[in-house]
Amino acid sequence: MEQRYSRQTLFSPIGTDGQRKLQHAHILIIGAGALGTSTAEMFTRAGAGKITIADRDYVEWSNLQRQQLYTEEDAQNRLPKAIALKEKLEAINQDVRIKAHVTDVTPWNLEELIGGVDLMLDATDNFEIRMIMNDISQKHNIPWIYGAVVGSYGISYTIIPGETSCLHCMMEQVPLGGLTCDTAGIISPIVQLVTAHQGAEALKILTGNRDALRENLVSFDLWSNQHSSIDVQMLKNDNCSSCGTSPSYPFLDYQNQTRTAVLCGRDTVQIRPSSTRKPDLKRTAEDLSPLGEVEQNPFLLSFSTGANRLVLFQDGRVLVHGTSDIAEARSLYHRYFG
Incomplete structure (x- = not known):
């Protein structure tokens, strides 16, 4: 050593x-x-x-x-x-x-x-x-x-x-x-x-x-x-x-904390929910499967629909890919994750 x-x-x-x-x-x-x-x-x-x-x-x-x-x-x-x-x-x-x-x-x-x-x-x-x-x-x-x-x-x-x-x-x-x-x-x-x-x-x-x-x-x-x-x-x-x-x-x-953020270098908005409750990734994947393409690993869930892809993490955060517009990102978030 x-x-x-x-x-x-x-x-x-x-x-x-x-x-x-x-x-x-x-x-x-x-x-x-x-x-x-x-x-x-x-x-x-x-x-x-x-x-x-x-x-x-x-x-x-x-x-x-x-x-x-x-x-x-x-x-x-x-x-x-x-x-x-x-x-x-x-x-x-x-x-x-x-x-x-x-x-x-x-x-x-x-x-x-x-x-x-x-x-x-x-x-x-x-x-x-x-x-x-x-x-x-x-x-x-x-x-x-x-x-x-x-x-x-x-x-x-x-x-x-x-x-x-x-x-x-x-x-x-x-x-x-x-x-x-x-x-x-x-x-x-x-x-x-x-x-x-x-x-x-x-x-x-x-x-x-x-x-x-x-x-x-x-x-x-x-x-x-x-x-x-x-x-x-x-x-x-x-x-x-x-x-x-x-x-x-x-x-x-x-x-003084921002709940949404446009990520550097990507056409992506992060949404951080006020609730700290962890989502059930398996249940969410089952709910979303009829609506679009779903991929999952032990750490996150990826859901693709149209020109957008939404990634849900274990801590409840969501990355909304395919837009840098916060209002549009919020709309997609609420549409699929409540």
């Missing part, structure tokens, strides 16, 4: 003491797409003690271009990403404990997921979840590392509660609109650059080398050969409702 991590422990800032700390660390990765698969593999190979993965989606053909470890078989079977990733990671390093959650991250289940967590890694595709992560980070004093990619552009920033500016300090409200992977596409090399920055910062934190942390927000565009490093510490605001002197954690409030 010492030989397995020998090249990492030979790096003097980590050494055997840092490796020991890493092997007792618990990392929570939110999202199992391009960023999530890369960072999860990185820390599985590095020998982290435990990695918890939370993702709401399943593997599709368009994912294979940039989301490492997934296979054509995963896409054919529409395997939930968290489950597929867990299987691949356990084949790489059986000593790392991998916990997979097929779920849409909310303030309530994130409170449960962070038990014993030393660090959160952002691998999401929307700012609502990032702002929830930001408030959870401040509330429970857990560092997290922001990362985002679109087109050939990437950005990363390390947030340490009580020390750095938080994400809310830098944004008065959750950004709306702008480029997404749906409108601008994405190339694989930018994913690796962002996760390299996230991974290096995470290693510093988990091996006890916080003095080496990068304090600036970094961004880069690989296609136009641009790179910037911005000092955002001046933006830290004592009146910030997330990290200020009297925080209220606004993004953990139910009133």
Whole structure:
């Protein structure tokens, strides 16, 4: 086992003491797409003690271009990403404990997921979840590392509660609109650059080398050969409702949560029901079979009708494929799932 991590422990800032700390660390990765698969593999190979993965989606053909470890078989079977990733990671390093959650991250289940967590890694595709992560980070004093990619552009920033500016300090409200992977596409090399920055910062934190942390927000565009490093510490605001002197954690409030979302890179709307009651997938499949094509595995049910496909997960969420119109998606949801 010492030989397995020998090249990492030979790096003097980590050494055997840092490796020991890493092997007792618990990392929570939110999202199992391009960023999530890369960072999860990185820390599985590095020998982290435990990695918890939370993702709401399943593997599709368009994912294979940039989301490492997934296979054509995963896409054919529409395997939930968290489950597929867990299987691949356990084949790489059986000593790392991998916990997979097929779920849409909310303030309530994130409170449960962070038990014993030393660090959160952002691998999401929307700012609502990032702002929830930001408030959870401040509330429970857990560092997290922001990362985002679109087109050939990437950005990363390390947030340490009580020390750095938080994400809310830098944004008065959750950004709306702008480029997404749906409108601008994405190339694989930018994913690796962002996760390299996230991974290096995470290693510093988990091996006890916080003095080496990068304090600036970094961004880069690989296609136009641009790179910037911005000092955002001046933006830290004592009146910030997330990290200020009297925080209220606004993004953990139910009133601030969106129940529908247009998913990045897909003609798809997610609908998250208010009820937490788990659906009976077998019974639902029987009810829908006369109305269209039904496919089912232990984790989800897929129902195709006309130009639309609706995917029902065990937690009650539904992905409505074939539309980006929320009103149309709601109509289809209520038509087939009440």
